[in-house]
Amino acid sequence: MKKILLFIALTLSMLSCKDETKTAETKIQDVKEEIAYASIGMEINDADALTSERMMVHYKNMKAGDTVPTKIKGKIIEVCSKKGCWMTLDMDGENEVMVKFKDYGFFMPLDAEGDVVVNGKAFVTETPVDELRHYAEDAGKSKEEIEAITEPKLEYRFEADGVLLKTE
Template sequence: MKKILILGVALLAFIGCKDGKNNEKSTVDTTDVKATELAYASFGEKIEADKALSITEINNIYDGLKTGDTLDVKFAAKINSVCANKGCWMRLDAGDEKEVMVKFKDYGFFMPLDAKGEVVVNGKAFVQETSVDELKHYAEDAGKSEEEIAKITEPKKTLSFIADGVLLKN
């Protein structure tokens, strides 16, 4: 019985000493993390908003890509449209009347149907030729009229992006 009592007292003394050492203030600044969490809704893999390329920089990258080239990048842009059926793709404004078609890695996540405003996307940028059938499908998903869909008669070079993570500005 004495051994258990002595062991208990020693354990309490050890815990008491340990807690006394941890009463120092933490020097870790969490304000940036909290600010990021409040400023953005996150979809897919966790990413940070810092070091995102501008529209000018991403345009320069796309200008240098050929069909079949792929490059890992992160950039910020304004949403032009989102798939009205389930949020499975979005189109981002790339300036100069260009758009980047964004799909989501392995259909692992979707965007809110009413998403608008600024986003930061992380993933793979590439250029592809989109078929007439696929262009018509996207136009239907976007809620375009029958007349607008009928005007689609040629394949189009598309600035494409597979996002593994997205931050939607609140």
């Protein structure tokens, strides 16, 4: 009987030694989606760019004459149809930002559309009637729409030194 118990104990101990528990190592890789951009103006990247909604919080706390150096993401509403010297970005569905390019050093493609990242300085200004009419004319507005502009407008503006235009 002792031999049988000894045999069983040895067999169990040998089986328990051979029983290797295998742990599967799962490697999780950070997959960062690369977004393709066309760079216009100064070379910039999209790191640390504020969303347009987040930038509107800053704009609403600014008064005419204030400036904030920043980088924002936005969606193009319109580009100057004559030479691409300005564009407007949708900020939150209700507000838009007029973007001009530093020292007219570069221009947007006339058919530009979609998402962009702009780097530069944000500011608030009061735009006079004659300038508002000029922009309306550049945008191809009708004569009636241009003549309907009779008061200056407090506007959110941006002077960009670099733009990233998302490509498909």
